Amino acid sequence: MDLYFSPMSCALATRATLYECGAPARFVQVDAHTKRTLEGDDYWRINPMGQVPALRTDDGWLLTENPAVLQHVAASYPQACLLPEDLAGLSRVQQWLGFIGTELHKAVFVPLLDPKAGAEVKQYARDKLTLRMGLLQTHLQHQAHLVASYSVADIYLATVLNWAPYAGVDLAQWPAVQAYHQRQLQRPALARALSEEFALFQEEQTRRARAT
């Protein structure tokens, strides 16, 4: 599989999932500003939404949208047990993938992290934090994971929570969420993905600073 990613984006969740699965993969870095791969390919021609992650499967077709990509990798490596096999368990993971994708990632963090979003847009996003993070706080007070066992939903949530300091969100307001995030970062696969991508992110910042 080929994973198109930008460092520290939500594609980090797929990288961590590939590591959890022990899946061989080639990582193709996309500059989120220029929308070109580091090899110089026009990423708009690869994914017309211009977003990462995008996964080129071993059969050669392209899969996008984080919950779909995460479930695809997890289902391809069932021995890693990152997706429950029963319908009720699977549905609960899909519920959390939906919540993280729509309510946290897109409704809150995209506007807060977007330099083109104005003050009113950021406030509209920020107003959504209390209900959503409060719900997580309640849920995680007595649970180690989002569902009964570790799953791709935990990997996605930890990835989104990584952005909190850059979005001006202090996780200390929700101690159970903060403690959960700290625990997630101790998973070797996630820790490896984070440290590798953080280094690539800093390289990218340096390249950009030189180019301007």
Place this chain on the structure above:
Amino acid sequence: MDLYFSPMSCALATRATLYECGAPARFVQVDAHTKRTLEGDDYWRINPMGQVPALRTDDGWLLTENPAVLQHVAASYPQACLLPEDLAGLSRVQQWLGFIGTELHKAVFVPLLDPKAGAEVKQYARDKLTLRMGLLQTHLQHQAHLVASYSVADIYLATVLNWAPYAGVDLAQWPAVQAYHQRQLQRPALARALSEEFALFQEEQTRRARAT
């Protein structure tokens, strides 16, 4: 199964899916403003996010988030063939469910339909329309459905496109999308769900006007 819904909301997709499946269900109407069921129950105590759809399964637990609910119903009634059985096909449906949920429903239509969203927020949402609807236009020019066969992704997309006139979005700008939407509305299950919920929506408007 019990489906908590508000008329003409995205829960309409679950109603249509239940009809496609011939699934017996009880429909519990939630007033989207007061967050109470028509029987007077506090909906915040049922679903702490206050959103519909929420599905009470026959085993008694509650499932939320539209893509999870739609996949759960479709997987419970495999004979309706609303979800591909192979991993590649399933992943593609999940990709579209993700796209519709994050890029159209939450990023565009929620702010455009939200009376509390200011002009800057609505413009930020509107600016996202061209790329997203253009991508759909290209995709649907030569396809009857989002994937090879009719699926819950089509039901969800048709439900979101129902909102276009209320959001000030003229689908005529994307003729293939408009033609697709018209075709979807000819599916008996979706047509029945729409006509029933449109009547309930009008009743709700009348009740609200009387109460103020």
